[in-house]
Amino acid sequence: MPKPHFSLKRALIFLVMTLLLLSLAAVGAGVAWLRMPLSLPADKVDFVIDEGTTMRGIAHQMREAGIAVPPDALVAYARLTGVDRRIKAGGYEVARGESLWTLLKRLSRGDVTQREITIIEGWNFRQIRAALRRHPDVRQTLEGVDDATVAAMIGASTSHPEGLFFPDTYLFAVGSSDIDILRRAYRAQQRELAEIWEQRDAELPLGSPYEALILASIVEKETGMEADRRRIAGVFVNRLRVGMPLQTDPAVIYGLGEVFDGNLRRRDLRADTPWNTYTRRGLPPTPIANPGRASLLAAVQPEKHKYLYFVSRGDGTSAFSETLERHNRYVARYQLGRGKANPPSPAQPSPQAESSTQAEAVQP
Incomplete structure (x- = not known):
């Protein structure tokens, strides 16, 4: 009996060695x-x-x-x-x-392989989606998916995704999906907002980080010069404190959506939508764009002053005033006085529309 057992053992060793040699030969051929x-x-x-x-x-x-x-x-x-x-x-x-x-x-x-895509400060979500669709290296998965579903897919607590994406340049691997990039931008905005909310002014008339995000989006769209950012935020904070309508044209334009043709008319200011800050007091229900860090900081650390009005000078800077009378003089000088042959209507602000450029601005 022992001999067959010994022979079986030798046979198994021989088989294993044969397989190993064959494997090594295959590896050698494979390497070549x-x-x-x-x-x-x-x-x-x-x-x-x-x-x-x-x-x-x-x-x-x-x-x-x-x-x-x-x-x-x-x-x-x-x-x-x-x-x-x-x-x-x-x-x-x-x-x-x-x-x-x-x-x-x-x-x-x-x-x-790394590619990149940049979300610009002040872009709205429609513009972000368009940029993702245009990028040749982004895998498209959101065709026909509505905004509310996108918000759910990124894990947002709101059904309106506007303002939830941090403007930055994002590196990604070729073939990364559009929703993966949006999730990264969403998480980045949440981190920025949480950090900045902790730095807010103690007397800020805002009840939540989301309200700060809304105000920051308005500041983003209204600011033509970096030096004016915190001062513009202060104007809106002052208006919130005294219960004045914010009267910010970019919010009205946002409420008009894709029907806006670039020409803001007086009837648009009177057409009520949730984002019409002429017909409704307080903050609009959602952000109107995706603000960057500077606007987020300005919203929670606004400049302290008594200004309630501002109007564009036409060079990127703004003229600020505490009274409607002085504001109307600035409107006449910087808005109505341009191009005397065909002066623009007060209800037709420049593309970077400023708050309360209208001579009919409401007093507190």
């Missing part, structure tokens, strides 16, 4: 094949590996991108060497002349 230049349809090819994709799925995505690789051989090699357990998700780029060996090392390191 892996170092051959890849066949590509262009000088550079991008492809995306989604989270959780199997090695066979990765091989399929590479072939779909035009990278000529034999899937079975690639999968076998990756499993044998353990490469399949180290590959990281993201967007990658392969250039003509590179080998699969080089590419696999890049996939293992997670050297994703």
Whole structure:
């Protein structure tokens, strides 16, 4: 009986050694094949590996991108060497002349291809969505998805996503989805807002960080010169304190939506919408744009003064006044006095519309 047992043991050892030698031979052959230049349809090819994709799925995505690789051989090699357990998700780029060996090392390191997109201070959400749609390296997933659903997808507590995205330049891997970029911008805005809210003036007539965000969005749209930012915020804070309508034209324009043709008319100021700060007192129900850090800080740390009015001088700066009488003189000088042959109507402010440029501004 012992001899058969001994023979069986030797046979098993022989089988294992044979398989090991065959595996090593396969690896050696594979290394030579892996170092051959890849066949590509262009000088550079991008492809995306989604989270959780199997090695066979990765091989399929590479072939779909035009990278000529034999899937079975690639999968076998990756499993044998353990490469399949180290590959990281993201967007990658392969250039003509590179080998699969080089590419696999890049996939293992997670050297994703970086692209960037910039959200501009003062953009509204419609403009952000348009920029995401135009970017050739952003994977589109929000076609036909309404704003309320987008707000839910990013985890917002409000159904209106306006103002929730921090203006900044965001780097991303080729093939990242539009909703992933929005989630990052949303989290960045939440961090900024939470930090800045802690720095607010103790006497600020705002009840929540969201109200500060609304005011900051107005300040963002109203400011033509950085030096005026906190002073403009102070005007709106003073109006909130005494119960005056904010009378800010950018909010009216926002309420008009896509029907606004660039020409704000007197009838627009009288057409009631939730964002018409001529017909309704207090803050509008939502932000009207996406404010940057400077406007957020101005909203919670406004300049302390007695001004209730301001009007554009036409050079980016504003003229401030405490009384309606003086304000009307500034309107006549800086607004009505321009181009005497065809002076603009008071109800037709410049594109960077200023608060209470109208001669009919309400007194406290």
